[in-house]
Amino acid sequence: MSILHDLATTIEARKSADPESSWTAKLLAKGPEKCAEKFGEEAVEAIIEAVKDNKVGLTTEAADVLYHLLVMLASRDVALDDVLAELERRQGTSGIAEKAGRPKG
Numbered sequence: 163m164s165i166l167h168d169l170a171t172t173i174e175a176r177k178s179a180d181p182e183s184s185w186t187a188k189l190l191a192k193g194p195e196k197c198a199e200k201f202g203e204e205a206v207e208a209i210i211e212a213v214k215d216n217k218v219g220l221t222t223e224a225a226d227v228l229y230h231l232l233v234m235l236a237s238r239d240v241a242l243d244d245v246l247a248e249l250e251r252r253q254g255t256s257g258i259a260e261k262a263g264r265p266k267g
């Protein structure tokens with residue numbers, strides 16, 4: 163099992179945890195909109211480090227982005243395995259062909 167799967171399993175378990183006992187449980191309790199907002203904030207912080215070419219900063223912000231992506235997916239009951247399956251499906255297709263065949267929206 164990968165670290166992403168381990169983390170996704172932990173985050174899933176936090177859905178029924180006491181918000182006072184866990185930062186993840188507290189964020190999930192605030193609802194999917196807040197989880198999406200936090201993901202957006204972390205993504206912007208990663209962008210800033212990338213533009214500055216701060217490799218150490220980008221590494222830690224990228225970890226924050228991945229964690230908050232998993233929380234956002236959990237908040238909407240989207241399984242990590244479904245996202246990974248979508249990536250696998252795209253393997254072997256060029257990015258341009260992939261974009262042309264993707265549904266709008």
Ligand SMILES: N=c1c2ncn([C@@H]3O[C@H](COP(=O)(O)OP(=O)(O)OP(=O)(O)O)[C@@H](O)[C@H]3O)c2ncn1[C@@H]1O[C@H](COP(=O)(O)O)[C@@H](O)[C@H]1O
Pocket residue numbers: 169172176183184185186187225226229
């Ligand atoms: N990977 C993470 C992780 N990355 C970031 N964070 C938290 O995300 C928060 C983001 O920082 P911010 O400064 O934006 O948060 P904040 O200012 O406290 O919050 P706001 O007031 O802005 O809402 C921090 O409080 C971090 O603790 C994480 N919290 C948990 N994990 C993982 O999730 C597991 C379960 O965590 P708990 O649910 O806290 O037990 C942990 O063992 C870790 O593996």
